[in-house]
Amino acid sequence: xxxxxRILTLAAVAAPAVFLTGCATGVQNxxxxxxxxxxxxxxxxxxxxxxxxxDLVAVTDKMARGVLGIPEIASAxxxxxxxxxxxxxxxxxPINKDIFLTRIRSQLNEKSMGKVRFLDREMMKTLExxxxxxxxGQVTASSEPNVxxxxxxxxxxxxxxxxxxxxxxxxxxxxxxxxFRLTDARTSEIVWESSSEIKKQGLEDAAYR
Amino acid sequence: MLLRVQLLRRRFTATLVVVGLIAFTGxxxxxxxxxxxxxxxxxxxxxxxxAAAPAKDRALWDFRVAASALRAANPAExxxxxxxxxxxxxxxxxxDAEAKRARGLFSAETTKTFIxxxxxxxxxxxxxxxxxxxxxxxxxxxxxxxxxxxxxxxAEAVDNKSDYVLxxxxxxxxxxxxxxxxxxxxxxxxxxxxxxxxxxxDPAANVLIFADYGRGPRKYSGxxxxxxxKFFTKDSAAYSATLAVxxxxxxxxxxxxxxxxxxxxxxxxxxxxxxGKAVFKRNxxxxxxxxxxxxxxxxxxxxxxxxxPDGTIETYGNRDAQAAAxxxxxxxxxxKLASAATTPKADIRMWDNLPQRLSxxxxxxxxxxYPATLEFQDAAGSTLPGLTQTLKIQVEPAxxxxxxxxxxxxx
Numbered sequence: 001x002x003x004x005x006r007i008l009t010l011a012a013v014a015a016p017a018v019f020l021t022g023c024a025t026g027v028q029n030x031x032x033x034x035x036x037x038x039x040x041x042x043x044x045x046x047x048x049x050x051x052x053x054x055d056l057v058a059v060t061d062k063m064a065r066g067v068l069g070i071p072e073i074a075s076a077x078x079x080x081x082x083x084x085x086x087x088x089x090x091x092x093x094p095i096n097k098d099i100f101l102t103r104i105r106s107q108l109n110e111k112s113m114g115k116v117r118f119l120d121r122e123m124m125k126t127l128e129x130x131x132x133x134x135x136x137g138q139v140t141a142s143s144e145p146n147v148x149x150x151x152x153x154x155x156x157x158x159x160x161x162x163x164x165x166x167x168x169x170x171x172x173x174x175x176x177x178x179x180f181r182l183t184d185a186r187t188s189e190i191v192w193e194s195s196s197e198i199k200k201q202g203l204e205d206a207a208y209r
Numbered sequence: 210m211l212l213r214v215q216l217l218r219r220r221f222t223a224t225l226v227v228v229g230l231i232a233f234t235g236x237x238x239x240x241x242x243x244x245x246x247x248x249x250x251x252x253x254x255x256x257x258x259x260a261a262a263p264a265k266d267r268a269l270w271d272f273r274v275a276a277s278a279l280r281a282a283n284p285a286e287x288x289x290x291x292x293x294x295x296x297x298x299x300x301x302x303x304x305d306a307e308a309k310r311a312r313g314l315f316s317a318e319t320t321k322t323f324i325x326x327x328x329x330x331x332x333x334x335x336x337x338x339x340x341x342x343x344x345x346x347x348x349x350x351x352x353x354x355x356x357x358x359x360x361x362x363x364a365e366a367v368d369n370k371s372d373y374v375l376x377x378x379x380x381x382x383x384x385x386x387x388x389x390x391x392x393x394x395x396x397x398x399x400x401x402x403x404x405x406x407x408x409x410x411d412p413a414a415n416v417l418i419f420a421d422y423g424r425g426p427r428k429y430s431g432x433x434x435x436x437x438x439k440f441f442t443k444d445s446a447a448y449s450a451t452l453a454v455x456x457x458x459x460x461x462x463x464x465x466x467x468x469x470x471x472x473x474x475x476x477x478x479x480x481x482x483x484x485g486k487a488v489f490k491r492n493x494x495x496x497x498x499x500x501x502x503x504x505x506x507x508x509x510x511x512x513x514x515x516x517x518p519d520g521t522i523e524t525y526g527n528r529d530a531q532a533a534a535x536x537x538x539x540x541x542x543x544x545k546l547a548s549a550a551t552t553p554k555a556d557i558r559m560w561d562n563l564p565q566r567l568s569x570x571x572x573x574x575x576x577x578x579y580p581a582t583l584e585f586q587d588a589a590g591s592t593l594p595g596l597t598q599t600l601k602i603q604v605e606p607a608x609x610x611x612x613x614x615x616x617x618x619x620x
Contacts, residue, residue, distance in 0.1 A: 030312060030482075032303030049301050088387070089348040092355035094295070094341060097348075165355075167362050172301065202301030205308035207321045209363075209478035 032205040049174055049200045050093035051161070059178045059196045060100060064107035066194040067157070067182060068115070079117045082108075082182070083153035091163030091176055100159060104180070119151055153185045171203030251277035251562075251620040252286055265307060265322040268294040272325065272333055272560040281620040284340055291337040298324045298333060299356060311556075312482050314489055314547075318556035326438075327364075328426070328470040329560040331357040331373065335567070338379065339419045345609035351383035365475020372401045372473075374464040375567055382571070385410040386610070405462060414571035415610050416602065420461045422447040422585055422617035423565030426471035428557040436487040436553035438480065442468035445565045446593055447585035447617055454581035454602060455574060461615075463566035479556075486553035493548035500541030507534035564618055576606035583615055 067073060073080060084101040105118050120127075127150065134145035143149070159180035166173040179195040243261040247254050255277055259270030271294035278286035302308060302324065311321035324330060338353030354376040362371045371377075377398035381391025391410055399407050423445025431437040450461040510530040517523050583598040596617055604611045 031309060032301070032305075034301070034303045050299065089352055092352050092359060093299075094337065094346075094349040094352040094356075097346070165359055167359055172359075202303060204302045205305050205312075205321075206478045206482060207305075207308035207311045207318070208302050208324060 030206040032203050032208075034202065049172065049202055051091070051095050051176065055176070055178075055198050056099060056103060058198075060103040060107060062196055063104050063159075063180045063194055064111065066180075067104070067108060067192060068112055070182070070192045072155075072182075072184075072191050073112070073116055076115065079115055080154040081117050081119050081151050082155045082157050083119045083121055083185075085156050085158035087159040087161060089161050091161050092165055092174070093163070093176075095161070100161075100178075100180075101157065104157070119153055124150075155191065156183045156185055157181075158183075171201055173199065173201040175199045252281055252283060265320070266558065267323075268297050268325065269323040269558050269560065272329060273562055275333070275336055276560070276562045276618075277620040279336060279614050280616045280618060282614075284343060284614075287336065288340050291333055291340070294333055295337060297322070298330045312479075314486055315550045315552060317552040317554055318479065318483065319554075319558060321556070323556075323558050325560060326428075326471065327360045327474055328467055329563070330360045331376070331470070332467070332560065332563055334360070335376070339417075339612055339614060342383070342417060342610060343612035345607075347383040347386050347610070351380050351387075354380045354383070361470070364473060366473065369473040369475070371397075373470070374398050374401050374405075374407070375569055377401070378407055378464070379569065382410050385412045388412075402464065405464065407464075408570070411571055411573070414573050416572050416574045416604055417610050417612045418452060418459065418461065418568075418570045418572070418615060419612065420450050420452075420568040420570075420583075420615040421564035421566060422450055422463075422568075424618070425467045425560075425563030425565050427561065428555075428559040430555045430557050432487060432553075432555075434487045434490055434553045436480075436483040436555055438477070438555040438557065440468075440471045442472060442565075444468070446587055447566070447596065448588045449586045449590070450568060450583060450615075450617075451586065452570070452581055452583050452615070454572075454579050457572075459570045459572055461568040461570055463568055465567040466565060467563055467567070468565055483553045483555055486551055490548050490551040490553055493544040493551065497541045497544030497548055500537045500544060502541075504534050504537035504541055507531075507537060562618065564616060574602070574604045574611075576604050578603050585617055 084105060087097040087100050089095055089097055108116055109118070130139070131145060133139045134141040157180065159178065162177045162179070164175040175197065176199075177195055177197050179193065181190050181193040183190050245254065245257045245261050248257075252274055255270055255274035259267060259274060262270055271290040275287040275290040275294070278284070278290065302322065305322065308321045310316040311318050325333070334353040334357035338350040338357070341347070341353060342350040358371045358373060358376040358380070361373055361376075364370045364372070375398070377394045381394030381398065384391035384394065395407065395410065424443070427441045429439050429441055431439040449463060452459040452461060507530045511527055511534050513525050513527060514522050515525060579602045581600050581602050583600060585593045585596040587593055598615070600615075602611070602613055
């Protein structure tokens with residue numbers, strides 16, 4: 001009976017040992033580490049990822065507040081005319097570049113109560129065609145069509161996205177600097193500039209490494 | 210005594226039944242995959258396959274359809290498919306339930322969402338880059354080339370990290386076109402060009418030719434249980450290409466080779482996991498064999514016969530041998546079942562319509578339509594018969610570059 005008990009005990013110990021054979025992979029963080037957002041000046045243990053909607057919202061909110069606060073806008077007697085110039089993307093992330101300026105413009109239009117006006121240069125071809133139709137008399141005009149009424153810009157608003165990437169066995173880290181500036185169209189002076197920086201890092205699941 | 214023997218027999222039978230039930234737990238039927246009607250159009254068929262495929266295989270079909278669409282001069286479709294795939298392959302896939310299962314002993318690696326090996330992901334960015342450039346966004350194209358080069362930085366050997374020639378070359382070229390300085394990227398590209406001299410950047414060049422030729426690498430599984438991811442590579446006949454247009458011959462040498470890129474990554478972390486699974490499968494199989502043989506021997510000694518004093522023969526049970534037979538039988542059966550259920554096979558889902566060689570050239574052409582002839586040459590420089598293509602290049606009078614994609618491969 002003692003022998004039977006010993007054999008059964010041995011079997012009970014041996015069975016789990018057999019089943020655990022090969023389970024020790026030696027892989028660190030097998031589940032990966034989810035992406036976490038960090039302060040730009042915080043040192044990460046690995047590196048990050050790309051431009052996301054929360055970044056867009058945070059950055060454009062900050063830029064819109066900044067533009068509205070400068071004396072050239074806040075104290076202007078006549079609402080300055082601003083033209084948006086496409087953002088330049090120097091990061092490793094392909095992005096919809098227009099979306100930044102579109103949101104800044106809509107934020108400014110919403111919050112400025114008419115203190116700034118944006119010139120719709122995207123519509124220029126359509127507007128010119130319409131003006132030519134008026135000049136040729138093909139369509140009616142409510143004002144003298146030969147007088148140039150397209151407004152020139154007082155300021156240009158544009159931006160640049162720049163990035164730094166680190167990748168190693170611990171993961172990927174991306175730092176992105178979003179900088180925007182308002183340039184006086186007459187003097188070329190930069191009357192306002194502001195930037196935001198976001199750093200992200202993550203490590204994918206071991207199954208993808 | 211006889212009662213005890215019967216009891217042990219019953220226990221042994223009950224153990225077998227329970228083990229059998231456990232083994233078949235989870236053998237739920239999988240719903241049939243919708244049938245796909247093949248039309249012969251690679252884009253239509255690919256999209257139909259994509260729609261029928263499980264969500265984990267969507268990116269695979271996105272890749273395949275994008276390549277077919279590019280070759281079928283359907284850039285809108287290629288863009289659509291790549292834009293579906295890029296957020297997935299460019300993100301960080303962590304805490305993913307399917308990936309966790311793929312790492313488990315009893316699920317195949319193919320359980321995980323397909324994002325491809327680095328050379329496949331690089332090609333998704335490469336193709337998306339040329340489409341961005343075509344849309345007048347060289348900075349977004351540059352972003353794609355930078356992401357591609359970063360993906361390739363995973364290679365084990367230092368010399369093989371981020372060593373795509375064209376990704377750096379085009380990164381610098383985009384910078385030069387945008388009025389920046391592309392010299393650093395050019396120097397990196399030249400350093401990886403293996404003796405080829407790269408043409409200097411011409412920011413005034415307005416026609417960009419992206420060409421690819423040859424058949425790319427194919428995956429297969431090796432090792433005792435197919436746990437090793439391997440690549441079948443065959444040097445394609447086309448070693449170089451030339452494009453005759455507007456009275457000049459533009460040389461399109463092979464700057465990058467996907468066969469080389471696929472086979473120089475080195476080991477994956479997943480390879481260690483699969484190797485562990487293979488060890489488990491082998492060990493449980495061996496233990497199962499040994500235990501079952503032991504159980505058979507023990508069972509052979511479980512009962513004996515002896516003569517009674519009155520001369521009759523009685524059957525008696527050897528309790529130790531019976532217990533050993535039951536225990537070893539259970540271990541053997543469980544081990545064999547565990548071995549059979551372990552799936553160490555490597556994931557060999559592949560982007561199967563990739564080219565082998567990549568080339569690029571930039572030239573200046575005024576607006577208008579140009580007849581052109583594309584020829585491919587073998588290693589000796591002789592033109593390969595049957596591969597010549599005649600085409601028309603339409604240079605738009607626009608403020609953006611004209612991007613032409615040429616391929617030896619059919620859609």
